[in-house]
Amino acid sequence: MDPYKVLGVSPGATQEEIKTVYRNLVKKYHPDKYADNPLGDLAEEKMQEINAAYDMLTGSGSQSSGGSYSRNQGSQGSTLDQVRQLINANRIQEALSALDSIGSHTAEWYYLRGVCMSRMGMYAQANTFYSTAYRMEPGNQEYARAANNMRNSNTTFYNQRSNMRGNDCSGCDICSSLICADCCCECMGGDLIGCC
Amino acid sequence: MFGYIRPFVGELKVRQHDKYKAIYCGLCKSLGRNCSQSSRFALQYDMAAFAYLIGELAGETFEITRQSCIAHPLKVRPMAKDNKTLKYCANITSLLAYNKLNDMWIDEKKLYAPIGKAMLMSGYRKSKKALDLLDTGMTNQLDILHEYEEKSEECFDYPALTTAVIMESIGQNAPIEDEKTKRALSSLLKNLGIWLYLADAADDIIDDIKKGNYNPLTKNGAPYKENIELAKEVMTYSLVQAAKARDLLPLKDAGEFIDNIIYLSLPASADRIYSKLNLN
Structure with missing residues (x-):
C-alpha cells in the first residue's frame, strides 16, 4: 500500500x-x-x-473507527437490539419485519424505522420517523442528530457546491487592483495608468 | 426522465467536454451497430454521461478516432470506438427508450408511442436478449409505478423508488469486475434515480394539473406545497447520498466529471425547475 x-x-x-x-x-x-x-x-x-x-x-495517533452507529444500545431489551444488529448487517427487509412484529412503538422504534427507510432510499419517510422519535424523546442526542440530519447535510452540500465553482475575478477586483498598482507606481515616481 | 443528467459545460475542462462529445457520438454508432439503425433515435446525453463514468470504472480507455456519420456526412468528428462500455450503454438506451414509450402508451395514450415502439422494436429485441433480467426488472418497476399512479399515492418516496431501482440495476449489471465498485456505483445511480423522478415530477406539475395526470407533487388539481417543499429537500439529500457513494469509487478524470454533475449541474437544474414554479 x-x-x-x-x-x-x-x-x-x-x-x-x-x-x-x-x-x-x-x-x-x-x-x-x-x-x-x-x-x-x-x-x-x-x-x-x-x-x-x-x-x-x-508513527501513531489514528482515531479508532468508532464502530457502527449503534453505540447507544437499545433500552427496550433484546428485540430492538436485534433490529440494530440486522441494520448493521444491512439486512434491511429482515429489520423491517422484526420492527413490524414489535407492537410497542417507542421513540427508538420510530428511530430504527427511520434508519431502515433511509437505507432503502425513502428519505421523506425516514425524516418523518426521525422527527417522531425526536418529538417523543427530545433529549436523545441520536434522535436529535437524525431529525436534523437532512437539513444539516443539505446545508453542507450547498457550501461544497459554492466552493466548487471557480473563484472568478470580477470586474471590481480587476479595477481596484489596477488602481492600487497605479498608486504604488506613482509613489515610486512612475505612472502605470496615465489617466488616473 | 431524460435530459437532466448532463454536465455543467462551463466548468468542464475542454478535454473533458471533447471526450464527452466523442462518447456521445460513439454511443450513437454503437446503437446502430449493436441494436438497430432506428435505435439511434433513442440516443440521449444522459447515457453518454453514464458511459463516461462506467468506462473509467470498467478500466477502459475510449479510443477516439475521426469519423463521419449519417447525421453529419460532410464533417469529420472525433468519435469513440465501440467497446464493452458503449455496447452496454447502447443496450440500456434501447431498453429504456422502448419501455418508456410503452409506459406512455399505457398511461397517456400518446399517439407517437406505438409508432416509436415499432421503430425501436428490432433493436429492443436484441438488447432484451443481451440484458433479459435487467429488462424484466425494468418492466416490473414500471408496473409497480402504474399501481401507485392508479391509487394516487401521496408519498413520493414510493414512485421515486421505482425509478431509483431501475437506475440501480444499470449499475448492478455494468461490465465492472469488482463487486464493491459495482455496489458503490449502483448506490450512486440509485440516488440519481430518486433525484430524476422528483425533478421530472416538479417539472411536470403544471402540465399534469392541466391534463389531470398523476403527480405526487399535486393534490386536488393544485400544487401540493408541503410535498413540493419536502421534495426540494429530498432532491438535495439524494445528491448528498450520491456524493457519499461517489467518494467510495476509485475515480480520477471521471470523478471530476461526475462531481460537476452532482455539485453543479443537477443543483442548477433543480433551481431552474423550482424558480419556474414560484412564478405561477
Missing part, C-alpha cells in the same frame, strides 16, 4: 499537512456519516485503510 496515494498527499508533505488531510478524510469517511447509508461497510474499510496509511506516515 502506498500511504501517500491513499491519503492523497505528495511524498514531500509535512507532518502538519498530513494531519490536516487526515482530519478531512476522517470527517468524510467516518461511520457516523454513513449510518443511514447502505455503503457503511465500504466506508469502514476505507477508514481502516486511511488509518493504516496515517500510522505509517506519522
Whole structure:
C-alpha cells in the first residue's frame, strides 16, 4: 500500500499537512456519516485503510473507527437490539419485519424505522420517523442528530457546491487592483495608468 | 426522465467536454451497430454521461478516432470506438427508450408511442436478449409505478423508488469486475434515480394539473406545497447520498466529471425547475 496515494498527499508533505488531510478524510469517511447509508461497510474499510496509511506516515495517533452507529444500545431489551444488529448487517427487509412484529412503538422504534427507510432510499419517510422519535424523546442526542440530519447535510452540500465553482475575478477586483498598482507606481515616481 | 443528467459545460475542462462529445457520438454508432439503425433515435446525453463514468470504472480507455456519420456526412468528428462500455450503454438506451414509450402508451395514450415502439422494436429485441433480467426488472418497476399512479399515492418516496431501482440495476449489471465498485456505483445511480423522478415530477406539475395526470407533487388539481417543499429537500439529500457513494469509487478524470454533475449541474437544474414554479 502506498500511504501517500491513499491519503492523497505528495511524498514531500509535512507532518502538519498530513494531519490536516487526515482530519478531512476522517470527517468524510467516518461511520457516523454513513449510518443511514447502505455503503457503511465500504466506508469502514476505507477508514481502516486511511488509518493504516496515517500510522505509517506519522508513527501513531489514528482515531479508532468508532464502530457502527449503534453505540447507544437499545433500552427496550433484546428485540430492538436485534433490529440494530440486522441494520448493521444491512439486512434491511429482515429489520423491517422484526420492527413490524414489535407492537410497542417507542421513540427508538420510530428511530430504527427511520434508519431502515433511509437505507432503502425513502428519505421523506425516514425524516418523518426521525422527527417522531425526536418529538417523543427530545433529549436523545441520536434522535436529535437524525431529525436534523437532512437539513444539516443539505446545508453542507450547498457550501461544497459554492466552493466548487471557480473563484472568478470580477470586474471590481480587476479595477481596484489596477488602481492600487497605479498608486504604488506613482509613489515610486512612475505612472502605470496615465489617466488616473 | 431524460435530459437532466448532463454536465455543467462551463466548468468542464475542454478535454473533458471533447471526450464527452466523442462518447456521445460513439454511443450513437454503437446503437446502430449493436441494436438497430432506428435505435439511434433513442440516443440521449444522459447515457453518454453514464458511459463516461462506467468506462473509467470498467478500466477502459475510449479510443477516439475521426469519423463521419449519417447525421453529419460532410464533417469529420472525433468519435469513440465501440467497446464493452458503449455496447452496454447502447443496450440500456434501447431498453429504456422502448419501455418508456410503452409506459406512455399505457398511461397517456400518446399517439407517437406505438409508432416509436415499432421503430425501436428490432433493436429492443436484441438488447432484451443481451440484458433479459435487467429488462424484466425494468418492466416490473414500471408496473409497480402504474399501481401507485392508479391509487394516487401521496408519498413520493414510493414512485421515486421505482425509478431509483431501475437506475440501480444499470449499475448492478455494468461490465465492472469488482463487486464493491459495482455496489458503490449502483448506490450512486440509485440516488440519481430518486433525484430524476422528483425533478421530472416538479417539472411536470403544471402540465399534469392541466391534463389531470398523476403527480405526487399535486393534490386536488393544485400544487401540493408541503410535498413540493419536502421534495426540494429530498432532491438535495439524494445528491448528498450520491456524493457519499461517489467518494467510495476509485475515480480520477471521471470523478471530476461526475462531481460537476452532482455539485453543479443537477443543483442548477433543480433551481431552474423550482424558480419556474414560484412564478405561477
